Amino acid sequence: MFIFGNILVTGASRGLGLALVKTLADMDQVERVYAGCRRIEEAPDLVRLSKLHHKIKVVKLDVQNDLSIQLAVKEIEFEIHDEGLHLLxxxxxxxxxxxxxLLRTAAGKKKVAGVVNISSSVGSTSTIRSQNVLSTGNIVYGMSKAALNNFTTSLxxxxKKNRIIAVSIAPSWTKTxxxxxxxxxxxxxxxxxxLSVVSNLTFKDSGKFFDDTGIDLPY
Structure with missing residues (x-):
């Protein structure tokens, strides 16, 4: 059973990212949820949610900007450096x-930490022929998710020696x-x-690719 604690969710301004933040904040075993958002002024729903949940802290984070990433890491590290980050x-x-x-610090104290990469079923090169992904946009999107899955297995x-679990999870078709x-x-x-899948992760699952019901998907 995975241990929740301090968590960072990137892309949290709307859609699935926002829903993940809200769901995590409602979980008793979660201590803090850092919600990464590129433009806080353009994320009114996230800001409103953070005012309703004391566990949530909105962090300015542009994952395509090195300086923004460094500043966000420093901000989070300042608050939880002794505890570490349990889930990214x-x-x-x-x-x-x-x-x-920060992940290694948490793993050292709680014996486990985790990284969840939100992927897609179109990132599975084994099943790509059976899916309707003939548009250029879908092909490029699938390529990016296949690369993400490759990174998951490498991480x-x-x-492994640092007791960090890394998995890819493909969400079902969602209104986003x-x-x-x-x-x-x-x-x-x-x-x-x-999050139900995440809560049941063990070390034997590290490197795997799941759908959001917990079924293994081929890479």
Whole structure:
């Protein structure tokens, strides 16, 4: 059973990222949720949510800007350097490298820490032929998620000795900016499903690719 504590969610301004932050803040075993957001002034729903939940702290974080990342890491590190970061949810971009010291600190104290990379079923090169991904946008998106999955397996191998679990999780079709309004699942439903998978992670799962019901997906 995975141990929650201090958590950072990137891409938290809306959609699935926002729903993950809200769902995490409602969990008793969660201590703090850092919600990474590129432009805080353009995230009124996140700011409003942070005022309702004392566990949530909004952090200015542009995952494509090195200085923004460094400042965000310093801000988080200042508050939790002794405890570390127990879970990093990469809903936008990849933030592992600068967060590794905090993840290793948490793993050293709690015997486990985790990285969850939000992927997609179109990132599975094994099943790509059976999916309707013929548009250029979907092909490029799938390529980016396949690369993300590759990174997950590499991180899992490298950080095994430090007791850091790394997995990719593909959300179901969700009503978001990317998923559109026709999707059957709400962001809150998908967030709950993803976190249910995370809560049951063990070291034997590190490096794997799951859907949001916990079923293994082929890379």
């Amino acid at each position: 949810v990469n809903n936008a971009g990849i933030l592992e490298m600068l967060m590794l010291p 899992a191998s490298i950080e 900016k990317i998923g559109g309004h026709s999707a059957p699942s709400s962001p809150n439903e998908t967030a709950t499903a993803i």
